[in-house]
Amino acid sequence: MAQEIKKVVLAYSGGLDTSIIIPWLKENYNNCEVIAVSGDVGQGTELDGLEEKAIKTGASKLYIEHLTEEFIRDYVFPTVQAGAIYENRYMLGTSFARPIIAKRIAEIALAEGADAICHGCTGKGNDQVRFELAIKAFAPDMQIIAPWRIWNIKSRDEEIDYAEAHNIPLKINRETNYSKDKNIWHLSHEGLDLEDPANEPQYEKPGFLELGVSPLQAPDKPTYVTIHFEKGVPTAIDGKEMGPVEIVETLNKLGGENGIGLADLVENRLVGMKSRGVYETPGGAILYHAHEVLETITIDKETARVKQYLSIKFADIVYNGQWYTPLREAMSAFVTETQKTVTGDVKLKLYKGNIINAGVTSPYTLYDEEVATFDEDNVYNQADSAGFINLFGLPIKVRAKLEQKRNQK
Numbered sequence: 091m092a093q094e095i096k097k098v099v100l101a102y103s104g105g106l107d108t109s110i111i112i113p114w115l116k117e118n119y120n121n122c123e124v125i126a127v128s129g130d131v132g133q134g135t136e137l138d139g140l141e142e143k144a145i146k147t148g149a150s151k152l153y154i155e156h157l158t159e160e161f162i163r164d165y166v167f168p169t170v171q172a173g174a175i176y177e178n179r180y181m182l183g184t185s186f187a188r189p190i191i192a193k194r195i196a197e198i199a200l201a202e203g204a205d206a207i208c209h210g211c212t213g214k215g216n217d218q219v220r221f222e223l224a225i226k227a228f229a230p231d232m233q234i235i236a237p238w239r240i241w242n243i244k245s246r247d248e249e250i251d252y253a254e255a256h257n258i259p260l261k262i263n264r265e266t267n268y269s270k271d272k273n274i275w276h277l278s279h280e281g282l283d284l285e286d287p288a289n290e291p292q293y294e295k296p297g298f299l300e301l302g303v304s305p306l307q308a309p310d311k312p313t314y315v316t317i318h319f320e321k322g323v324p325t326a327i328d329g330k331e332m333g334p335v336e337i338v339e340t341l342n343k344l345g346g347e348n349g350i351g352l353a354d355l356v357e358n359r360l361v362g363m364k365s366r367g368v369y370e371t372p373g374g375a376i377l378y379h380a381h382e383v384l385e386t387i388t389i390d391k392e393t394a395r396v397k398q399y400l401s402i403k404f405a406d407i408v409y410n411g412q413w414y415t416p417l418r419e420a421m422s423a424f425v426t427e428t429q430k431t432v433t434g435d436v437k438l439k440l441y442k443g444n445i446i447n448a449g450v451t452s453p454y455t456l457y458d459e460e461v462a463t464f465d466e467d468n469v470y471n472q473a474d475s476a477g478f479i480n481l482f483g484l485p486i487k488v489r490a491k492l493e494q495k496r497n498q499k
Contacts, residue, residue, distance in 0.1 A: 094205065095119040095120070095122050095205045095206050095233070095235075096120075096122055096123065096205055097122060097123045097125065097202065097203065097204045097205050097206075098115055098119065098122055098123070098124050098125070098204060098205065098206045098207070098208050098235065099125045099126075099127055099195060099198055099199040099202060099204045099206075099207050099208070100112065100115070100124055100125065100126050100127065100149070100207075100208045100209075100210075101127060101129075101191065101192070101195050101207070101208070101209040101210065101221065102126035102127055102128050102140075102144060102149070102152065103128060103133075103136070103210070104128070104136065104137070104140045104143055104144070105136075105210075106246065106249050106250070106253065106260060107210030107211075107212075107238075107249065108126075108210040109143070109147060109253060109258050109260065110243075110249055110252050110253050110256065110258060111208060111210050111237055112124050112126070112144065112147045112148045112149050113147060113148050113256050113258070114237055114241065114252075115148075115208060115235070115237075116148050118241075119235075122205075123150050124148060124149045124150060124208075125149065125150055125151055125152075125153070125198070125202055125204065126144040126149040126151070126152040126153070127152070127153045127155065127194065127195045127198050128140055128152065128153070128154045128155070129155050129157050129187075129190065129191030129194055129195070130154055130155060130156045130157055130158060131157050131158055131161045131187045131190065131191065131273040131274060131275075132158040132161070132273045132274025132275070132335070132338075133272045133273050133274075134272070136272060137154060140152060140154065141154070143259065147256075147258055153198055155191075155194045155198075157190050157191065157194060158274055158335055159333065159334055159335050160190065161186075161187060161190050161273070161274070161275075162274065162275075162334035162335055162337075162338055163334045164190075165186040165187075165189065165190055165413070166186060166275055166334075166338075166374075167322075167323055167324070167334065168422055168425065168426075169182060169186055169404070169405075169408055170322075170374075170377050170378055170381055171322040171323070171381065171425050171426070171429050171432075172397075172400070172401050172404040172405075172421070172422070172425045173378070173381070173382060173385075173397065173398065173401040173404075174401045174402075174404040174405035174408060175378065175401070175405055176357065176405040176406070176408070176409045177355065177357050177358065177405075179353045179355040179357075179369075180353065180355060180357055180367075180369060180409075181275070181276065181351075181353070181369070181371045181374045181375065181378060182405065182408050182409060183271070183273060183275045183276025183277075183278060183369065183371055183374070184216075184217065184271045184273075184276070184278055185216070185220065185408045185409045185411070186408050186413065187271075187273050187275070188217055188220035188221055188224065188411060189220060189223075189224045189411065189413040189414060191221075192209075192220065192221045192222075192224030192225055192228075193224050193227070193228055193414075195207060195225070196224065196225050196227075196228035196229040196232065197228060199229055199232060200228075200229055200232075204232070205233060206232065206233040206234065206235050207225055207229070207232050207233070207234055207235070208234070208235040208236070208237070209221045209222075209234070209235075209236060210237065210238070211236065211238065212238040213236070213238050213239040214359075214361060214363065215359070215361070216359050216360045216361065216409065216410075216411070218236060218238075218239075219360055219361070219410065219411045220410075220411030221411075222234055222236075222411075223411040223412060223414070224411065224413070224414060227414035228414075246269070246281070268280065268281050268282055268284070269281040272300070274335065274338055274339065274342075275338065275371065275373070275374055276301075276369055276370060276371040276374060277300050277301050277369070277370045278367050278368070278369050278370075279291075279298070279367065279368040279369075279370075280365065280366070280367045280368075284366055284367070284368060285366060286366075287356055287366050291354050291368045293305075293306070293352065294306060294307060299352075299370060300370065301342060301346045301351075301370040301372055302342075302345060302346025302347060302348075302349060302350065302351070302352075302370060302372050303346065303347065303349055304349055304352075305348075305349030305352070305442040305443030305444075306349070306442075307349065308347065308348045308349035308441075308442045308443065309347070309348065309442075310442075312348075312439045312440060312441040312446075313344060313347070313348055313439070313440045313441070314437065314438070314439055314440075314448060315327060315328060315341070315344055315376070315437070315438055315440065316328050316329070316435055316436065316437045316438075317341075317376070317377070317380045317435070317436050317438070318434070318435050319380070319381065319384055319432055319433055319434060319435075319436070320433050321429045321430060321431075321432060321433055322381065322425075322428075322429030322432040322433075323429075324337050324377060324380070324381075325337075327340050327341070337373075337377075338373045338374075338377075339373070340373070341372065341373030341374075341376045341377060342372050342373035343372075343373075344372075344373075344376070344440060345372025345373050345375060345376050345440065346370075346372040348372075348440040348441060348442065348443070349442055349443040350372045350375050350376060350440055350443060350444075350445060351369075351370060351371040351372035351373070351374060351375035351376070352368070352369070352370060352443065353368070353369040353371065354366075354367075354368045354369075355367065355369075360409065360410050360411075375445065376438065376440070376445060379438065379445045380436040380438060381432070381436075383436050383438075383447055383450050384432055384434050384436050384450055384452060385397075385432055386450070387434070387450055387452055387455045387456060387457045388431045388432050388433070388434065388452050388454050388455060388456065389428060389431070389432065389456075390456060393428055397424075397425070397428055400421060400424065400425075403421070404418075404421050404425075407421070431452075431454035432452075432454075433452060433453065433454060434450065434451050434452025434453065434454070434455070435449075435450070435451050435452075436449075436450050437449040437450070
């Protein structure tokens with residue numbers, strides 16, 4: 091009940107949803123104290139002026155938690171190591187950002203002695219699940235307020251009406267009001283003309299893409315890049331050692347300039363509906379590709395097969411907000427074990443939206459040129475293959491002979 095809520099910690103981005111939630115909370119919960127928390131996971135200029143805006147709209151204070159390096163190191167890279175991509179296209183940019191933000195919000199709420207945590211996720215989306223599962227993992231008894239599930243506002247147009255009525259400044263307008271989520275890993279676009287899968291995304295339209303250009307506008311000359319991995323973790327680009335954040339920023343720039351990492355897909359949301367989104371993940375696309383190439387020469391076939399199978403489940407776990415679960419931890423332990431030999435260099439050619447293999451080396455390579463060669467060798471006796479084929483094909487031969495006998499009766 092309203093009188094029981096005196097202090098609320100709000101997951102605050104400064105966007106449309108969370109901007110109007112501050113006055114809404116104070117109106118509906120007896121002028122409760124609202125503490126805003128923003129998780130910095132590399133969204134850049136979106137954080138500019140956020141404290142002033144939060145205070146002006148009714149928050150008592152704003153925490154800005156700098157989580158970018160931890161986000162890349164502990165959430166993004168382990169997911170890339172797993173080869174986990176949701177429904178073959180989505181590189182999970184929003185999905186794995188939510189748990190780290192929600193974890194920090196839960197920690198602050200407990201430290202502040204808050205009565206509730208509030209988020210601006212809609213009742214139709216995946217993020218409500220991701221936030222709340224993480225909150226349950228770290229503050230299991232905390233009350234959660236989700237305005238979109240209980241308030242009378244039914245659309246983004248009505249949100250803008252509410253904001254204007256309460257003199258809340260917005261950076262958007264009704265005509266260009268795409269729903270976006272941005273962090274260091276990606277940028278997503280949803281809504282407006284994209285809601286109809288029949289409509290082509292306006293990649294060439296100025297201002298639509300933010301992290302790069304359309305492949306049609308990319309240079310006519312290819313760009314080469316060499317990425318070094320240590321145990322499945324990227325550590326250097328073109329011979330220069332870099333930390334996790336610099337790795338992603340550098341590859342975002344190279345990928346963006348060459349039209350890399352655009353994905354237009356209709357995905358299956360956790361809540362049961364299909365949703366169309368356009369994603370920009372330039373650096374991520376390069377890293378996933380490079381890591382996969384390196385694994386082709388450093389991981390044996392049977393391990394690779396099991397890992398590939400489990401990658402589908404790993405992607406589901408991340409997408410569904412189940413990061414803080416025993417299953418995810420166990421699967422990460424398996425992935426970490428597989429990465430012991432995933433060390434080496436991958437050279438790629440970036441050209442007009444394409445990532446083209448240009449060479450791979452590793453001190454742990456399982457590729458033996460002497461065995462694989464079409465030229466004469468001393469290690470592979472080709473006559474041995476006849477016996478192998480006879481045994482491998484035995485079930486086919488037996489079945490065919492029995493069929494012949496039955497047909498002769």
